[in-house]
Amino acid sequence: MADVIRLLLVDDDALVRAGLSMMLDGTGDIVVVAEAGDGREAIAAVDAHAPDVVLMDLQMPHVDGITATRRLRERPGAPEVIVLTTFDTDEHIVHALRAGASGFLLKDTPPAQIADAVARVATGGPMLSPGVMRRLMDRTVAQAGAYERARAALAALTPREHEVAVAIARGRSNAEIGAELLMSVTTVKSHVSSILTKLALDNRTQVALLAHDADLV
Missing domain, CATH: 3.40.50.2300 (Response regulator)
Incomplete structure (x- = not known):
């Protein structure tokens, strides 16, 4: 036994x-x-x-x-x-x-x-x-593909835009981003606009999702 x-x-x-x-x-x-x-x-x-x-x-x-x-x-x-x-x-x-x-x-x-x-x-x-x-294998492959695509897309951003994108993914407002990164709200808005254009996205939520896929937050 x-x-x-x-x-x-x-x-x-x-x-x-x-x-x-x-x-x-x-x-x-x-x-x-x-x-x-x-x-x-x-x-x-x-x-x-x-x-x-x-x-x-x-x-x-x-x-x-x-x-x-x-x-x-x-x-x-x-x-x-x-x-x-x-x-x-x-x-x-x-x-x-x-x-x-x-x-x-x-x-x-x-x-x-x-x-x-x-x-x-x-x-x-x-x-x-x-x-x-x-x-699980299909999920892993899909997640790996999303990660690589997200990393490749975000590589088009400047270092400053990259910081703004990460801050967006963390739920920061324009004013909070400006305070954290020591820039004016007008400059933050300019960076956000540039990010959306470069990444061909429509809104901040899509930026946040991309940053999550890239495992940045």
Whole structure:
């Protein structure tokens, strides 16, 4: 029994928990030590049962899966967390991984793959479903492309215009920019106009977004 993985199931749907328990508890390598209906119960269950791995839903009452994952992973000796959900938007994936999840699977993942994921993360390895991995790769490529394009566009600015663009991205008004950069408001307006022309943009918000894409703020 020393090699058996202790698993906590967290989902607000009792039928989902029952199905997962039936599938995973019979593998021989995994024992479901507890179930929880939301993130708040999950934290209490971790304290009571010391699981090795938590299979965590995202959308739950009281405390959602992202918050529960973050709170658990901040603790010393925290269990590994695999998010198992029907939601696969970029936002959900990135937030879950940033919160400390070691895996992200969709609920239509075959039972054998879920069991394999539990075994992998129990030994410290990450586990993402193929679809999620592709989404992350596409997101990374898109972000890299946006970063390069933004950097290339901003290279057309003078050093002073560059400073003004960064100040715009930080939400500064013309008067605040003038005070920070020691120039008159009229000069700031002139720089802003030049920035918009050079970058072929329509407004300050677009300048701010470009500066964010270039990772300047």
